[in-house]
Amino acid sequence: MSGNAAAILKVRDLHTQFNTLDGVVRAVDGVSFDVARGETLGIVGESGCGKSVTALSILRLIPPETGRIAQGSITFDGEELTALSEEAMKGLRGHRISMIFQEPMTSLNPVLTVGTQIAENVVRHLGVPWRAARERACEMLDLVRIADPRRRLDEYPHQLSGGMRQRVMIAMALSCDPQVLIADEPTTALDVTIQAQILQLMLELKEKTGTAIVLITHDLGVVAETTERVVVMYAGRKVEEAPVEALFAEPLHPYTRGLMRAIPRLDVEADAAGTRPRLQEIPGLVPRLTQPIVGCAFAARCGFATERCRTEPPPVVAAGAGHTVACWEVDRVRAGAP
Amino acid sequence: MTAYIVRRLFATLPVMAVVALFVFFLLRFAPGDPAAIIAGEDATAEAIAAVRAKLGLDRPMVEQFFVWTLQLLQGDMGVSIFSNLAVTRLISQRLEPTVALTLSTLFVAVALAIPIGVVAAWKARKLIDRLVMGFAVLGFAMPVFVLAYVLIYFFAVQWQLLPVQGYKPISEGLWPFAESLILPSVALGVTYMALIARITRASMLEVLAQDYIRTANAKGLATDRVLLLHALKNAAVPIVTVIGIGIALLISGVVITETVFNIPGLGRLTVDAVLKRDYPVVQGLILVFAGAKVLVNLVIDISYAFLDPRIRY
Ligand SMILES: Nc1ncnc2c1ncn2[C@@H]1O[C@H](COP(=O)(O)OP(=O)(O)OP(=O)(O)O)[C@@H](O)[C@H]1O
Ligand code: SF4
Ligand SMILES: [Mg+2]
Numbered sequence: 214m215s216g217n218a219a220a221i222l223k224v225r226d227l228h229t230q231f232n233t234l235d236g237v238v239r240a241v242d243g244v245s246f247d248v249a250r251g252e253t254l255g256i257v258g259e260s261g262c263g264k265s266v267t268a269l270s271i272l273r274l275i276p277p278e279t280g281r282i283a284q285g286s287i288t289f290d291g292e293e294l295t296a297l298s299e300e301a302m303k304g305l306r307g308h309r310i311s312m313i314f315q316e317p318m319t320s321l322n323p324v325l326t327v328g329t330q331i332a333e334n335v336v337r338h339l340g341v342p343w344r345a346a347r348e349r350a351c352e353m354l355d356l357v358r359i360a361d362p363r364r365r366l367d368e369y370p371h372q373l374s375g376g377m378r379q380r381v382m383i384a385m386a387l388s389c390d391p392q393v394l395i396a397d398e399p400t401t402a403l404d405v406t407i408q409a410q411i412l413q414l415m416l417e418l419k420e421k422t423g424t425a426i427v428l429i430t431h432d433l434g435v436v437a438e439t440t441e442r443v444v445v446m447y448a449g450r451k452v453e454e455a456p457v458e459a460l461f462a463e464p465l466h467p468y469t470r471g472l473m474r475a476i477p478r479l480d481v482e483a484d485a486a487g488t489r490p491r492l493q494e495i496p497g498l499v500p501r502l503t504q505p506i507v508g509c510a511f512a513a514r515c516g517f518a519t520e521r522c523r524t525e526p527p528p529v530v531a532a533g534a535g536h537t538v539a540c541w542e543v544d545r546v547r548a549g550a551p
Numbered sequence: 552m553t554a555y556i557v558r559r560l561f562a563t564l565p566v567m568a569v570v571a572l573f574v575f576f577l578l579r580f581a582p583g584d585p586a587a588i589i590a591g592e593d594a595t596a597e598a599i600a601a602v603r604a605k606l607g608l609d610r611p612m613v614e615q616f617f618v619w620t621l622q623l624l625q626g627d628m629g630v631s632i633f634s635n636l637a638v639t640r641l642i643s644q645r646l647e648p649t650v651a652l653t654l655s656t657l658f659v660a661v662a663l664a665i666p667i668g669v670v671a672a673w674k675a676r677k678l679i680d681r682l683v684m685g686f687a688v689l690g691f692a693m694p695v696f697v698l699a700y701v702l703i704y705f706f707a708v709q710w711q712l713l714p715v716q717g718y719k720p721i722s723e724g725l726w727p728f729a730e731s732l733i734l735p736s737v738a739l740g741v742t743y744m745a746l747i748a749r750i751t752r753a754s755m756l757e758v759l760a761q762d763y764i765r766t767a768n769a770k771g772l773a774t775d776r777v778l779l780l781h782a783l784k785n786a787a788v789p790i791v792t793v794i795g796i797g798i799a800l801l802i803s804g805v806v807i808t809e810t811v812f813n814i815p816g817l818g819r820l821t822v823d824a825v826l827k828r829d830y831p832v833v834q835g836l837i838l839v840f841a842g843a844k845v846l847v848n849l850v851i852d853i854s855y856a857f858l859d860p861r862i863r864y
Contacts, residue, residue: 272769274765274768274769278675278676302771303771303772303773304771305771306768306769306770306771307769307770307771307772308771311769311770312769314762314765314766314769316762319761319762319763320762320763320765320766321763321766322763322766322767322781322785323763323785323859323860323861324784324785324858324859324860325780325781325784333770333772333776334770334772337770337771337772337773338771369860369861371860371861382766385770
């Protein structure tokens with residue numbers, strides 16, 4: 214997908230690092246992908262693989278005391294974000310690129326009304342008076358299907374349920390018609406029925422507004438239902454990228470295959486104790502990110518690994534239309550062993 | 552909200568009743584017979600008995616208590632043993648300097664300490680933060696009277712910018728009034744300021760790490776709005792609490808400051824009354840100071856409800 218002219222956001226060879234007591238953590242270690250206008254891109258991977266750090270890097274919200282973008286380029290609408298001034302960056306955040314977070318219970322300010330929190334975004338970026346901004350906030354609450362929006366404007370977050378708070382976050386994020394919405398596990402903290410409603414809502418709003426969505430999740434089920442294209446991350450690197458149908462039809466990276474075996478099967482009966490058969494977890498541990506990884510990051514856990522995997526980093530190879538994978542042993546994986 | 556305020560107001564009544572009870576028994580059980588003190592050193596037993604009868608101290612305790620409470624409710628705190636003036640009059644004469652000193656100290660300390668604490672938290676672990684917090688540790692450790700004498704030495708004696716001591720009532724003009732308050736306010740306020748600055752920094756640091764601050768930054772809001780609205784309002788409850796506790800500290804600090812700067816306020820009155828065992832005056836002062844603290848607590852409690860919508864009322 215590189216060099217895609219329609220791409221609104223291009224991430225190239227992104228490296229984001231943190232200084233910690235244990236040394237430098239390479240949270241994101243050379244990730245590249247494009248986001249086309251109006252598309253839904255999924256980013257999946259296990260906990261700690263660098264999904265949130267990638268998102269925060271795009272908005273340049275990495276805490277400067279400990280972290281930094283060490284290398285790489287992020288272009289948004291032709292503009293290089295890594296070189297932009299902090300002031301210009303603030304003008305983009307919440308306006309042309311918005312973000313919603315995993316924790317609806319804590320992501321809204323508890324001492325400000327919902328109306329204030331949405332309207333301030335509109336005042337900040339569209340320069341309209343408060344009154345008009347409050348009207349806009351009211352419209353947005355209506356759009357995310359919150360009943361009785363005018364009354365809700367004057368309520369505080371603690372008066373709303375988790376699902377409603379996430380709707381408010383969505384209303385806030387979309388209030389200035391952004392070109393890109395980054396949703397970092399927006400439904401993980403919600404229960405299953407609410408999850409489905411919120412995802413459905415995001416997709417509908419995307420159709421209406423043409424906002425591209427980057428949906429970060431560790432749930433392949435969510436990816437299958439909502440996204441068009443998928444980036445699979447492992448230990449700070451992109452290991453596979455493909456259109457969603459292609460990925461599910463033929464996952465090519467051993468790690469992606471492992472993830473798919475770990476999807477909970479709702480169709481399998483729960484046993485007498487009420488527990489379903491344990492998910493087939495990928496054996497082994499994620500490598501420590503404080504040491505540079507030689508060879509393939511997945512080698513220690515990979516059933517296909519050879520000597521070469523441990524010493525030389527696998528190249529990214531094309532494996533079909535829009536399908537790329539970073540693995541030395543694609544052919545053997547295709548053949549189905551081990 | 553009104554119901555909440557009224558309820559809080561009524562809740563102060565038992566506290567004041569306990570204070571009154573304590574004050575009443577203070578006189579009755581204090582060492583030294585007040586009648587003997589009043590009657591003078593070489594008074595006869597009859598003279599002392601006469602004084603005791605005059606003060607009603609020979610009546611049964613319960614009766615004394617009711618009479619005393621009734622008088623108190625009518626605003627009668629009794630008569631000074633030494634000056635024979637009504638205690639209420641003595642106190643009201645000395646009220647202005649103390650109120651002026653406390654309020655100006657409060658104002659200066661809060662107006663400086665909160666911005667200092669906010670900046671320190673914002674620039675945490677940078678040079679400015681270290682400087683400010685170094686000052687705060689120093690300010691907190693510095694005894695009021697030492698600082699007072701240092702200030703007097705430089706600003707009044709060496710550079711002659713401000714009066715050495717004394718107090719000018721506000722009726723003598725705003726500048727002389729303000730001038731007489733600057734050094735005492737600074738001397739009294741530094742400890743207090745250090746305390747508020749430190750709690751502001753700590754509270755802000757905790758709030759700045761919260762998810763909703765990340766949300767505010769992800770909206771591209773201006774730094775001052777993030778700090779002063781999104782963060783400070785959340786950090787306010789502990790800060791306001793410490794300001795309230797600090798007022799109690801201020802009231803004890805006033806005694807020293809008024810003595811050093813020779814300000815004729817309640818602090819000086821307290822020192823004199825205690826030294827002379829002028830029990831009715833001591834009683835009156837305890838009631839006034841306790842009342843002031845109860846009032847401060849009330850204001851703080853009510854302010855919580857304004858600052859944090861989650862507080863039930
Ligand atoms: N501020 C930080 N300081 C130090 N290390 C950090 C910091 N933020 C993230 N990391 C490290 O970077 C790595 C990637 O973290 P990230 O939050 O991006 O993971 P994630 O893929 O979003 O995981 P999850 O699914 O749990 O949200 C982790 O090893 C994490 O410990
Ligand atoms: S490169 Fe080697 S170790 Fe890495 S995923 Fe492919 S086969 Fe496994
Ligand atoms: Mg994350």
